[in-house]
Amino acid sequence: MAVDMNAPVLVVDDYQTMIRIIRNLLKQLGFENVDDAADGREALAKMKTKKYGLVISDWNMEPMTGYELLREVRADEQLKPTPFIMVTAESKTENVIAAKKAGVNNYIVKPFNAQTLKAKIASVLGDF
Amino acid sequence: MPAPEVASRVRETLSAIKGVDLKDPRLGEVLNLASQMSDAMQAFFGGLDRTLYGELRYISAYIARTRTEIAALRPNDIKDGRIPTAGAELDAIVKHTASATHTIMEAAEAVMAADPSDPNAYQAFVSDKMMEIFEACSFQDITGQRVRKVVDTLNHIEERIHRFAEVMGVEDAEVQETEEDKRRKDLILNGPSLNGPEVAQDDIDAMFGEAGGAMDQDALDALFD
Numbered sequence: 001m002a003v004d005m006n007a008p009v010l011v012v013d014d015y016q017t018m019i020r021i022i023r024n025l026l027k028q029l030g031f032e033n034v035d036d037a038a039d040g041r042e043a044l045a046k047m048k049t050k051k052y053g054l055v056i057s058d059w060n061m062e063p064m065t066g067y068e069l070l071r072e073v074r075a076d077e078q079l080k081p082t083p084f085i086m087v088t089a090e091s092k093t094e095n096v097i098a099a100k101k102a103g104v105n106n107y108i109v110k111p112f113n114a115q116t117l118k119a120k121i122a123s124v125l126g127d128f
Numbered sequence: 129m130p131a132p133e134v135a136s137r138v139r140e141t142l143s144a145i146k147g148v149d150l151k152d153p154r155l156g157e158v159l160n161l162a163s164q165m166s167d168a169m170q171a172f173f174g175g176l177d178r179t180l181y182g183e184l185r186y187i188s189a190y191i192a193r194t195r196t197e198i199a200a201l202r203p204n205d206i207k208d209g210r211i212p213t214a215g216a217e218l219d220a221i222v223k224h225t226a227s228a229t230h231t232i233m234e235a236a237e238a239v240m241a242a243d244p245s246d247p248n249a250y251q252a253f254v255s256d257k258m259m260e261i262f263e264a265c266s267f268q269d270i271t272g273q274r275v276r277k278v279v280d281t282l283n284h285i286e287e288r289i290h291r292f293a294e295v296m297g298v299e300d301a302e303v304q305e306t307e308e309d310k311r312r313k314d315l316i317l318n319g320p321s322l323n324g325p326e327v328a329q330d331d332i333d334a335m336f337g338e339a340g341g342a343m344d345q346d347a348l349d350a351l352f353d
Contacts, residue, residue, distance in 0.1 A: 017229050024237065065315050091325035092318050096332055107332050109325045116329060123336070 003128035007053025008033045012043040012069065013087075014061040022056060022087070025114050029121065030128065040064030044072055047079055054125065059088035059095065067099065074103040083124045087112065194296065201292050206285055214281040217274045224274075228267035235260045 009031050011022045019036045026034050035050070037043035039061040047055070055073070057066035064072075066086060073079045086099050089110040096107055106120040122128060235257040244250045292298070311317070 017226065017233070020233055024233075024240070028240075060317050060319065065317065067315055089320035089325075090316065090318055091321050091327050092316070093327050095316050095318065096327055096335055098316050100335060106336055109327070109329050109332060110320070112329070 003125045004053060005030045005128065006033055008035060008050060009054045009056065010034075010043055010046060010052045011036045012038075012040065012055065012057035012061070012066060014038050014058065018058065022117070025117050028114065029118055040066060040069030040072070043069055047073065047082070052082055054121065055082055055084045056087055057084065059086060059090045059099075067102065070099065070102045070104055085120055085124060087117075197292055197295050201288050206288070210281045210285065214278045217278050221271045221274050224267050224271055228264045231264040232261050235264070 009026060011019050011026075011034060013019050013022070013036070023034050023036070026032075035046060035052075037046055040057070041064040043055070043057065044064070046052075055069075057069055059066040066088065070084055070086070073082055073084060083105050084103070085106045085108060086104050087108045087110060088095070091109045099107055105124045108116055108120050239254055239257050242250060242253050305313075
């Protein structure tokens with residue numbers, strides 16, 4: 001099935017610079033419909049009012065981390081199917097395993113480049 | 129027993145002694161024994177005084193040395209001068225890097241959005257924006273100097289504390305886990321690793337079953353054990 005490039009994407013990061021970088025990369029990839037949130041709690045509130053086609057989230061945020069957001073999303077029947085990519089500087093094996101067990105669709109370790117982001121989105125959503 | 133009562137008892141005993149036969153050998157033995165006991169008690173209390181004095185002198189010297197070492201630690205200088213200055217330097221670094229990143233991204237976004245239909249105008253515009261990016265990159269020099277100052281401060285404090293701990297023979301006490309420690313442990317908040325990611329992107333890809341990954345199934349299974 002073709003990727004819906006108009007499906008809204010939610011970028012979650014507590015650093016505005018990172019949000020801006022990901023926004024620009026997504027724009028280059030053809031995703032124009034992008035929202036952002038500064039932590040898991042704000043993201044969860046947005047997800048409950050709008051259906052997102054993809055969530056790209058950082059791990060280390062306050063008050064709610066990306067890991068907690070992922071677990072909340074996977075525990076919610078409505079939100080459960082949302083594709084979720086973790087983009088984080090947390091690069092220990094225990095982090096990757098925990099995220100995988102919690103149901104993350106893919107995991108990108110920072111710093112990353114446009115090619116990596118595109119490859120991971122394609123592996124989650126399909127080629128575009 | 130109160131002193132007046134002791135004196136009264138002694139007087140009574142002396143009166144009683146005056147009334148007895150001083151040539152009685154039993155009395156001589158008792159007096160001899162009393163004399164020996166008195167000598168022994170004097171030696172005991174004399175020794176006790178010297179031990180106590182020695183202990184007090186040691187404690188006094190230890191307190192004096194502790195005061196000298198704490199003064200050498202210069203805690204007020206650390207608390208009021210060096211740490212606030214280092215904090216201000218770090219704040220300045222965060223602001224400067226944020227500002228430089230903003231400038232660089234503004235320039236890059238402007239180039240990406242520029243109209244290339246007029247090649248000459250486009251070239252001039254791109255050149256201007258590239259110059260802005262070069263100028264913004266000067267933050268690295270300034271922030272590098274600020275970081276150096278913070279590192280010097282940390283080294284300085286580390287040296288003082290290390291010396292103090294060594295001289296005073298201080299050992300680390302057990303610390304209780306704080307709420308923040310517990311949160312970091314529960315939510316696996318390790319932060320960025322030094323010297324690059326601990327697990328490379330290729331190995332992560334392998335865990336997600338993507339081509340090009342370096343880990344085989346056995347290695348993956350081991351990770352999940």
